[in-house]
Amino acid sequence: MDTETFLSTSYTRIRASASVPPGTSVPTLPHPSLLSAARTSFPSILPTQGQGPTSTLTHLTRDIAPALAGHNLSGRYYGFVTGSTLPIAEAADNLVSAFDNSAQVHLPGQSISTEVEDVALRMLIEFLKLGKAEEWAGRTFTTGATASNVLGLACGREGVITARLREIPGKEEDGGSVGELGLIRACAEAGVKEIQVLTSMGHSSLYKAASVVGLGRASVKDLPVSPLEPWRLDLDAVEEELQREGVASIVVVSAGEVNTGRFATRGLEDMERLRELADRYGAWIHVDGAFGIFARSLPETEEFAQLRESAAGLELADSITVDGHKLLNVPYDTGIFFTRHSSIPPAVFQNPNAVYLSSSSTSTIPSPLNIGLENSRRFRALPVYAVLLSEGREGLATMLARMTQLAQGVADALLSNLKEDYELLPETASVPHTHIVVLFRARDPGLNAVLVQKIQDSGEWYVSGTKWKGEPACRIAVASWRVNVQEDLAFVKERLTNIAKEWKESR
Ligand SMILES: *Cc1c(COP(=O)(O)O)cnc(C)c1O
DSSP states (O other): OOOOHHHHHHHEEEEHHHOOOOOOOOOOSHHHHHHHHHHHHHOSSOOOSOOOHHHHHHIIIIIIIISSOTTTOTTTTEEETTOOOOOOHHHHHHHHHHHHHOOSSSTTTEEEEEEHHHHHHHHHHHHOOOEEEEEEGGGEEESSHHHHHHHHHHHHHHHHHHHHHHHHHHHHHHOOOHHHHHHHHHHHOOOOOOEEEEESSSHHHHHHHHHTSSSSSGGEEEEEETTTEEEEEHHHHHHHHTTOOTTTEEEEEEETTTTOOBBBSSSSHHHHHHHHHHHHOOEEEEETTTTTGGGSSSSGGGGGEEEEEEETTGGSSEEEEEEESSSOOOOSSEEEEEESTHHHHHHHHOOOTOOOGGTTTTTTOOOOGGTOOOOOOOHHHHHHHHHHHHHHHHHHHHHHHHHHHHHHHHHHHTTTTTTEEEEEEEOOOTTTTOOSEEEEEESSHHHHHHHHHHHHHSSEEEEEEEETTTTTEEEOOOOOOOOOHHHHHHHHHHHHHHHHHHHHHTT
């Protein structure tokens, strides 16, 4: 099959299976019997003689596929922040597998893959309104926001320690680096006894990243402005921490926070102050913008003004985490990492002395293997490139608007019609501050204890359970291109009304 036929049949097939007739409900979870059936279908040992592709395909479609979660097929899966996959992204991803190019070394005479990556990254910088692509010369694709946070802390660590090594008399030109000397020796030479990560309600992956890059989970310090707004970073406390003698700091801005969707900074002024502090005390600012950063790209209308303001100023960071497989609706596993400091990623991630892996000396695009974690890796950029090209700025902004409108509609209902039975959280929540996450609980503690399970068991929709101030809470995260604001809002309102009604009747 030629490539054109391959791609167009792939797209047509995906598009056909993607268009679910209105009113049809796609199961969000596999029925328990399908999970058991899949389990009993596994071979107990590796077959000596393979069963061949035909029989294997039958097994995959008959036993395995029905036992997978339906979050990509149902527009009403509001768990975690899973995202979904636009048909054009899935088609592009099939092409990625078909050609199996590794975007590892920039070899302009051999594959266009690294150039496509660069074009996609440049367009993303534009879409997220981060400024000029040249200002974010350190940029690459990762496996997700966790990996991007690892890159962020690794680069932050390199940035803050290298700067101090250069302050040593006689070492202004080259005082070494963490990448070269290792963390312990570099810190000893720089007179740094501790590296701390200052944040407010940092994502769990931040603690993991701190462990991976040798800072330790205990290095992460939570500095909330108040119990009422625990997601907001206390900038006075940050200023105090930055002045500690012999301590280097990385400030991580949660944008947005995963339980509430709220932002650690209130907008440009907060970010300007943070930038000024970081510059004065030699700290690094990393923004974990996995999904929240997309608030910057919402349509320029009044209904999203508060969100655009909350996400303003994030471009003042030293590095930024973006997730592709969440709101951008490309398949797993796709994350993006940006830093202004183009020399720092190679200082950490260079794959030295592998001459056979070098690209031409005149190339302007750095080889991905020197700026990220992997050597060989998937050509992850193609689905992102395809989505940006297919939808364009306006199409994507409209998709993000639909997600936000549904979340805001649910928040609005929880504050009005559903108010008697449910409580919108956190206490200070409001419709204009609602991005794609809605946190709430049932007022009746008995119902609240089983609410998430009731919703999940319905198989019609899915929400995540979480805790807010020690109590169980329910969390809706809208992240699929399939969102139909009117229909889905009516659906959620109706289901929540019925759940409360049935609960009261059963008492
Ligand atoms: C989802 C998320 C992460 C982790 O992202 P993965 O893509 O699952 O690795 C990190 N930070 C925030 C704020 C997130 O929402």
